[in-house]
Amino acid sequence: MATDDCLHNNSLMISGTRAAYIHIPFCRRRCYYCDFPVAVVGDGGGRLNREQAMRRYAESLCREIVLTAREFPATGLDTVFFGGGTPSLLPIEALDAILATLDRSFAITENAEISIEIDPGTFDLAQLKSYQQLGINRYSLGVQAFQDDLLAQIGRTHRYDDINRAIAQLRQAGIDNFSLDLISGLPNQTLAQWENTLENALRVSPPHLSCYDLIIEAGTAFERQAEAGKLPLPPEETAADMYRLTQQRLTQAGYEHYEISNYALPGYQCRHNRVYWENQPYYGFGMGATSFLGGKRVTRPRTRREYYAWVETLNHRENDLNRVWERDPHDQLLETLMLGLRLQQGVNLDAIAQQFGSDKAKRIIDVLTPYRQQNWVDLAPQNGQQWGRLRLSDPEGLLVSNTILTQLFHAFTEEMR
Numbered sequence: 001m002a003t004d005d006c007l008h009n010n011s012l013m014i015s016g017t018r019a020a021y022i023h024i025p026f027c028r029r030r031c032y033y034c035d036f037p038v039a040v041v042g043d044g045g046g047r048l049n050r051e052q053a054m055r056r057y058a059e060s061l062c063r064e065i066v067l068t069a070r071e072f073p074a075t076g077l078d079t080v081f082f083g084g085g086t087p088s089l090l091p092i093e094a095l096d097a098i099l100a101t102l103d104r105s106f107a108i109t110e111n112a113e114i115s116i117e118i119d120p121g122t123f124d125l126a127q128l129k130s131y132q133q134l135g136i137n138r139y140s141l142g143v144q145a146f147q148d149d150l151l152a153q154i155g156r157t158h159r160y161d162d163i164n165r166a167i168a169q170l171r172q173a174g175i176d177n178f179s180l181d182l183i184s185g186l187p188n189q190t191l192a193q194w195e196n197t198l199e200n201a202l203r204v205s206p207p208h209l210s211c212y213d214l215i216i217e218a219g220t221a222f223e224r225q226a227e228a229g230k231l232p233l234p235p236e237e238t239a240a241d242m243y244r245l246t247q248q249r250l251t252q253a254g255y256e257h258y259e260i261s262n263y264a265l266p267g268y269q270c271r272h273n274r275v276y277w278e279n280q281p282y283y284g285f286g287m288g289a290t291s292f293l294g295g296k297r298v299t300r301p302r303t304r305r306e307y308y309a310w311v312e313t314l315n316h317r318e319n320d321l322n323r324v325w326e327r328d329p330h331d332q333l334l335e336t337l338m339l340g341l342r343l344q345q346g347v348n349l350d351a352i353a354q355q356f357g358s359d360k361a362k363r364i365i366d367v368l369t370p371y372r373q374q375n376w377v378d379l380a381p382q383n384g385q386q387w388g389r390l391r392l393s394d395p396e397g398l399l400v401s402n403t404i405l406t407q408l409f410h411a412f413t414e415e416m417r
């Protein structure tokens with residue numbers, strides 16, 4: 001009986017799954033700051049072998065999609081996101097096969113948002129037109145910086161001219177829904193250079209901008225350089241000034257700062273990423289991808305060999321429990337706070353009180369009182385609601401989001417002991 005209930009609950013949650021992330025792990029080389037699961041394929045000869053490897057990968061991916069649809073069926077995908085890696089390296093036929101498999105398995109809706117990450121120097125106009133024919137309607141261009149010396153220092157393969165060519169091609173193809181990805185806080189980057197990057201970006205009038213602050217991840221070339229004292233990162237206060245400058249320039253230019261690192265003109269927020277931040281279920285396919293289905297997060301193996309072997313065992317997923325994280329209510333509460341507080345709209349404390357209990361809502365308010373006094377946290381009353389909506393102030397609250405989230409994490413983890 002308990003098992004039946006459990007299955008019933010799972011299928012209810014899964015039938016609401018309307019988003020799919022597809023990981024395309026191939027890159028020409030590994031950037032010095034990147035810890036993503038990628039397979040480096042170079043940019044010189046051996047093109048045939050490369051294409052063969054990518055087709056082999058796409059086959060496994062399609063098999064994973066088909067087997068997953070049997071186990072976790074759903075109808076009506078609203079968002080599909082091809083991320084990487086560098087999805088623009090994938091042959092069109094492979095992309096076509098993946099989309100067709102997704103459509104057969106889950107029925108992509110007519111108005112679905114279908115996004116792809118593309119890198120300057122890895123596509124041309126004909127390729128963009130093929131993407132459009134496949135129904136891809138949102139493009140995320142990995143610009144990162146507009147200065148050749150900075151691009152070289154972070155290990156990117158493209159340069160300023162490639163960025164300009166890529167943007168001209170997007171325009172030529174008539175694509176108006178695109179985003180530019182930028183990174184601040186790079187080694188040797190000055191505030192003036194960051195300002196120049198923002199100006200270059202604004203000149204293009206992209207409907208969406210993602211502005212990330214560099215994080216030194218474990219196992220990267222940058223981590224090794226930092227440990228050896230050879231990574232001249234900007235001082236913390238300069239990095240904070242970059243964040244403030246971004247917020248000021250982009251909001252003045254009419255962008256909504258709808259998420260801690262994301263800005264959009266009205267109507268251009270990324271629907272797919274909102275699914276993550278709102279802690280909704282989603283499919284994840286491909287090497288290293290994470291899915292969130294039936295209340296469980298599952299992360300796939302991070303090398304191709306292990307991933308191929310894992311796909312073959314999909315009919316026996318129970319063998320793979322070490323990669324499954326079941327979330328108890330404590331985890332769910334922390335996830336809801338950590339993801340929701342990234343959003344400008346913040347989190348609805350009444351919904352939290354309803355799901356986790358009023359004592360939790362009260363505890364959150366108590367923990368955050370000192371931050372409310374500093375105007376880093378705002379609690380806005382909502383009509384007819386008891387608790388209201390909690391959000392971080394922009395930009396100062398968002399700048400110290402790590403500190404605030406750490407306090408919440410400690411408070412609730414202590415409570416569990």
Ligand code: SF4
Nearest residue numbers: 027030031034084085
């Ligand atoms: S292109 Fe993107 S995914 Fe590939 S190595 Fe560079 S940062 Fe990582």
